[in-house]
Amino acid sequence: TIGDVDLLVCSQTPQPIMDAFVTMPEVARVLGHGDKKSSVELHNGLQVDLRVIPPERWGTALAYFTGSQAHNIRMRSLALVKGLSLNEHAFTRESDGAEILCATEEEVYATLGLPFIPPELREDWGEVEVAQAGKLPALIQLGDVRSDLHMHTYWSDGKASIREMAEAARARGREFIVITDHSRGATIANGLSIERLIEQRAEVRQIDQEMHPFRVFHGTEMEIRADGELDFPDDVLAELDFVVASLHVSLRQPRAQITERLLNAIRNPHVDLIGHPRGQLIPDRDPADLDMDAVFAAAKQSGIALEINASPSRLDLEAQYARRAVDMGIPICIDTDAHAITELDQMRYGVMTARRGWVEARSVINTWTLTQFEAWVRQ
Numbered sequence: 001t002i003g004d005v006d007l008l009v010c011s012q013t014p015q016p017i018m019d020a021f022v023t024m025p026e027v028a029r030v031l032g033h034g035d036k037k038s039s040v041e042l043h044n045g046l047q048v049d050l051r052v053i054p055p056e057r058w059g060t061a062l063a064y065f066t067g068s069q070a071h072n073i074r075m076r077s078l079a080l081v082k083g084l085s086l087n088e089h090a091f092t093r094e095s096d097g098a099e100i101l102c103a104t105e106e107e108v109y110a111t112l113g114l115p116f117i118p119p120e121l122r123e124d125w126g127e128v129e130v131a132q133a134g135k136l137p138a139l140i141q142l143g144d145v146r147s148d149l150h151m152h153t154y155w156s157d158g159k160a161s162i163r164e165m166a167e168a169a170r171a172r173g174r175e176f177i178v179i180t181d182h183s184r185g186a187t188i189a190n191g192l193s194i195e196r197l198i199e200q201r202a203e204v205r206q207i208d209q210e211m212h213p214f215r216v217f218h219g220t221e222m223e224i225r226a227d228g229e230l231d232f233p234d235d236v237l238a239e240l241d242f243v244v245a246s247l248h249v250s251l252r253q254p255r256a257q258i259t260e261r262l263l264n265a266i267r268n269p270h271v272d273l274i275g276h277p278r279g280q281l282i283p284d285r286d287p288a289d290l291d292m293d294a295v296f297a298a299a300k301q302s303g304i305a306l307e308i309n310a311s312p313s314r315l316d317l318e319a320q321y322a323r324r325a326v327d328m329g330i331p332i333c334i335d336t337d338a339h340a341i342t343e344l345d346q347m348r349y350g351v352m353t354a355r356r357g358w359v360e361a362r363s364v365i366n367t368w369t370l371t372q373f374e375a376w377v378r379q
Helices: 014-022 055-066 069-081 105-111 127-132 162-171 194-211 255-267 292-302 319-327 341-356 370-378
Strands: 005-010 027-033 037-042 047-053 084-086 091-093 176-179 215-223 242-246 273-275 305-309 332-335
Touching: 005 014, 005 055, 014 027, 014 037, 014 047, 047 055, 055 105, 069 084, 069 127, 162 176, 162 194, 162 341, 194 215, 255 273, 255 292, 292 319, 305 319, 305 341, 319 332, 319 341, 332 341
Parallel strands: 005 047, 176 215, 215 242, 242 273, 273 305, 305 332
Antiparallel strands: 027 037, 037 047, 084 091
């Protein structure tokens, strides 16, 4: 998904850095080698540009290269109103041509009369107006996450036991988790029959008791079948602590048909969360052609949560949809969908996506305390 990479380094001595950069083993071809900028092509075809910036100009360069083109245009427009011009190097006063150097990004925004705008918001999606009004969101941080509500074990297609996943999650600072192995329709993923689901519940309850006060809840990632039916009957779902419903098959169905499948799950009173709602797999599969207006309206009405799946192959909901959900008051859940212990560390990618979507911790159910979470599920 990356077009190219810009690297910035802060230093007063650029030449040794440039020389080291162009001779790295990852470099297939040197496109340019200067004292302030060098460009290379890596063996995987990616182009990487390196710029070395003196400390006194660091803030201006960093702000320029982390903002989108649209955001940078807005910044330059604000500068002109103040009698300044702005480029990646400095502000320049139009009256006398004197430069205003900014060693930090905070200085750049202060020169424009703005509070610091986090890099994830620099898209010209209204962040400038919100900053001017003093109402920038307090974006969620990784440290806000208390739980992980979607993960798999070797009961289905995971690579670790329930206890191993629980202990690994606890070691990463989580306070509770939900085990959500695949349901019976996911045969390719060794989905659980009703009998195996009941058998698994006993193991979850035992581990939950032994690991107290850390909590382990029993759930499922339930298939939304191609015909729109749910993979487990209501009496089975009612016995679970938490139910994730997901689309995995027949994702190329016409919009009306696949949307109705998802709406059927959203309307079910036992479903708590829609997992990776649009079903994309980066870079191999485009999102399903869902009527997102209908999805959001139904989620709002039902009180269900929508997931930001933190897997780098998912990142679904994407940022713009996450922001829209929060604006409508729909709860968000950021999960790893981990199938192995190491994948529990992917939570940060979900948090990054949420931050791009202007999401605050209060809107994310797995930043809530155990008491808040249990009350929400009961409701």
